[in-house]
Amino acid sequence: MLPSVVVLLMFISGTCAENPAIQFVLTNKGLQKGKHRVTDWIQQHLENVTLPDISSDIHIPILGNIHYTLTDISITKCDLPEPSVEFYPNVTGFKTSISGLSVALTGEWETHYHIIHDGGSLDMAVFDLNVISAVELGKDAGGHLSVSSISCDAQVGDVDVRFHGGDSWIFQPFVKYFKRQIIGKIQKSICPSVEEMIVTLESHLQAMNVSFDVNQLLSLDLNLTSVPVVDATSLNLGLKGEFYNIRTHSEPPFKPKSFTLPEQQGYMMSVGLSEFTLNSASYGYYSAGLLQVDINDSMIPPYCPVHLNTTSMGRYIPQLPKLFPGLPMSLKVYARQVPVFFFQSDVVKLGLQGSVKAFAIQRNGTQTPLLTLDVDSGFSGKMWIIDGRLKGMVKMDNVTLKLVASEVGSFSTDTMEKDLRLGLPVVLAKTVNKVLAQGLVLPRFKQAQLVNSVLKVKEGFMAVSSDVEVYF
């Protein structure tokens, strides 16, 4: 009974599991570069660390037991040696170790010996501190990346304490007797501090937004779809990568397909963007009714030999100038279906299924419907990144016309179709391709910039591998 329930549960969870539409991979090269930033962060935090008070009894020959307390111990100087950071598949996380760290501290001391109270200041040096910490990465219910401490081990090699003031000269010679005690206390206080830092980091991650408004219409969800995957050489995060219409938040009628982002150890990171992500944006615009445009003659480029008036259109519809002599025209162009992008090896294809309604504009302003045409077209494009710019080139593969309604009688669409096949590539060249040839500057972030980026279009997704320059 039980095994079949387990199988059923696995089946259900398997089928419900969402494929990530965007994948992010951090390589070992990226991890090692990122380490410097983390080292700075730890150094900053270490300088504010106050050690807990150390209080104990020591037995000094002849004198007997003396009770001592070391208070207000804080770090005055700490030079962090280059830590080592590596992917740690065993716990789906990272392992960090720092060895040979030396720290200078100051503080106060107090002793109680029978009724004699004494006190003063102290300088302490901690030598050869080794810390090994392992953190586990995970995903919380809201799809945030989470980080938690899995293990921590701290070893202190040696301690030197100088007491100043009071009758410190009396017990300074006995430091060697209670050094081990102090070393033990310090060792015990390090891991709680490390864990506190990890908790701070975790609270920053929890506070991060996983959904971003891209513009007034669309938002992009970037929450994790599953727990991170860590192997010996990389970290892979699967993100939802779906655009939503902010108002309706409706799901498109298609789902992301799984894809495998190839490893690119030569770059610090890679991002895989599936065709689903683009198509979800397309659906967002389509379902908001935004994929439509009204065209009048003022929008027809001057190099176009045909104009939007009933005389000019007589070329295609011979009866039109007789029925509506000398009138300007307007067109309503709209998508009949969600425009769909297909990513194939080195090519991005786009299928557009649209319709055009044509109107004659009467002298009193009334728009008289003339006809409706279905216009189906296919485009294919190449994209690449060079010198930090996204460039590309689009060509029209085909366009077909079909007359679906006519208030002016029937006519053959052959001439119009032939002219469109000749004319649209010219329009593309003068508009989209002009922009793509110039290139679009890659997005810059507040403190980071992509460098040495390459883009490859693969079956179902495109991969951008890049190094990152970080400014702090």
Ligand SMILES: *[C@@H]1O[C@H](CO)[C@@H](O)[C@H](O)[C@H]1NC(C)=O
């Ligand atoms: C360290 O303490 C100083 C003074 O209290 C404060 O200004 C600074 O922000 C603290 N730094 C960190 C990293 O918490």
Ligand SMILES: *[C@@H]1O[C@H](CO)[C@@H](O)[C@H](O)[C@H]1NC(C)=O
């Ligand atoms: C990781 O786990 C494997 C098997 O569980 C073990 O053999 C290996 O020593 C572990 N690696 C580290 C670095 O702890």
Ligand SMILES: *[C@@H]1O[C@H](CO)[C@@H](O)[C@H](O)[C@H]1NC(C)=O
């Ligand atoms: C991602 O976030 C959205 C809203 O923020 C939520 O509806 C969805 O369930 C989340 N998905 C995952 C996989 O956490």
Ligand SMILES: *[C@@H]1O[C@H](CO)[C@@H](O)[C@H](O)[C@H]1NC(C)=O
């Ligand atoms: C998170 O998103 C909300 C709403 O979109 C916004 O008001 C808030 O400023 C964002 N927070 C951060 C830290 O970006």
Ligand SMILES: *[C@@H]1O[C@H](CO)[C@@H](O)[C@H](O)[C@H]1NC(C)=O
């Ligand atoms: C054409 O459309 C534009 C924008 O909709 C409008 O500003 C302009 O007046 C229109 N021109 C004509 C001749 O109707």
Ligand SMILES: *[C@@H]1O[C@H](CO)[C@@H](O)[C@H](O)[C@H]1NC(C)=O
């Ligand atoms: C119609 O368009 C043609 C160009 O094809 C132009 O020469 C003519 O003046 C236009 N007629 C009107 C009434 O705008």
Ligand SMILES: *[C@@H]1O[C@H](CO)[C@@H](O)[C@H](O)[C@H]1NC(C)=O
């Ligand atoms: C505008 O003119 C057309 C053709 O002359 C006519 O059929 C229509 O009734 C007129 N509309 C208005 C509102 O006057």
Ligand SMILES: *[C@@H]1O[C@H](CO)[C@@H](O)[C@H](O)[C@H]1NC(C)=O
């Ligand atoms: C364009 O599509 C039509 C109809 O599907 C087809 O007959 C024609 O051969 C196609 N032309 C090209 C260049 O692919």
